[in-house]
Amino acid sequence: MAASGKPLQPIIIKRVKKGGHGAHGGAWKIAYADFVTAMMAFFLLMWLLGSTTEADRKGISDYFNAPLMVTLFGGPGSGASDSILPGGGDDLTRTTGEMARGDAQLAARELGAQVIREEAMRLERQRIEGLRNKIETVINNNIRLSEFRDQIRMEMVQDGLNIQIVDDQNRAMFDVGSALVRPYMREILREIGAALAEVDNRISISGHTDATPYGSGARGYSNWELSADRANASRRELVAAGLPDEKLARVVGMGSSQPLLADRPFDPVNRRISILVLTQEAEERMAQGYRLSSADLQGGGHASSPGSVPEAGALPLPAPMTPQGPSQ
Known part of the structure; x- marks a missing residue:
């Protein structure tokens, strides 16, 4: 107690301890996270723009512009089906939906069908090539037929295998001016028919x-009738060799309209019988009424279908006519 008798007041000193500032290492992480998030959103947007169709982008745009309208009425590419609401039935008034997926599936099916068709065509041409090799082997191994090798020409064309038996100045396939088959020609046709x-x-x-x-002129028995009769006589020999009649697509007489040597129309080589082994595609075109692509081998003319031509021995062959000039 002081001398004056008053008690002493305690003196309280408040000292504020100022600590150091906290570390500044956390704020940059938040900014960096925001930057990475923005970049992810940007690249996601770029990916969506590149992988979606115009209909899908239109649907996304419509959703953000008018989400309620899209939810109620749908829009292009806005759903997995043509249903307005999930689980609902098909809206018969809508013709849009996931059009891109449907188009892709259709394109995939068409591509698959095209691959199968091309493979079938390749195998078919391979079989026809084998037929060509077989006929060549038969001709080469037959001593008598090998003498006429120069008169038998075979080549692969767009419509299949074309086998041409051509005439020779000193070795005719038929009697002069008639459709009577010579013996060597009959032998050739029989061998080819067995292979076909x-x-x-x-x-x-x-x-x-x-x-x-x-000499009878165009109004009488002409080259049109003669070529058709010779084609029909060749058909008889092929059928006699075992070729089923239903394998005959058509028998046609071309007259002199398609010469093998256009610059020498009177050459004996132009007198010939053409046997075309048809591919499936060529047969379908013929069935639809289209002309075969190998126009130098086929075309309009005096024709007769297999169902309408007479069988062997049913009708007599026309009497030989006397042509003007060299022998037919």
Whole structure:
């Protein structure tokens, strides 16, 4: 107690301890996280723009512009089906939906069908090539037929295998001015017919003559009738060799309209029988009424279908006519 008798007041000193500032290492992490998030959103947007169709982008735009309208009425690419609401039935008034997915599936199916079709065509041409090799082997191994090798020409064309038996100045296939088959020609046709019977492809037979006119004129028995009769006589020999009649697609006479040597229309080589082993595609075109692509082998003319031509021995062959000029 003080001398004056008053008690002493305690003196309280408040000292504020100022600590150091907290570490400044946390704020940059938040900013960096915001930057990374923005970049992810940007690249996600770029990916969506690149992988979606115009209909999908239109649906997304409509959703953000008018989400209620899209929810109620739908829009292009706005759902997995043509249903307005999930679980609802199809809206018959809508023709849009996931069009891109449907188009992609359709394109995939068409591509698959095209691949299968091309593979079938490749295998078919491979079989026809095998037929060509077989006929060549038969001709080469037959001593008598090998003598006529120069008169038998075979080549692969767009419509299949074309087998042409051409005439020779000193070795005619038929009697002069008639459709009577010579013995060596009959032997050739029988061998070819036996080989053709082993393949599934149908064939087309066309007869051709040179440009030598008949004395009876165009109104009488002409090259048109002669070429058709010779084609039909060749058909008889092929059928006699075992070729089923249903494999014949058509028998046609071309007259002198398609010469093998256009610059020499009177050459004996123009007198020929063409046997075309048809591919499936060529047969379908023929069935639809289209002309075969190998126009130098087929075309309009005096024709007869397999169902309408007479069987062997049913009708007599026409009497030989006397052509003007060189022998037909």
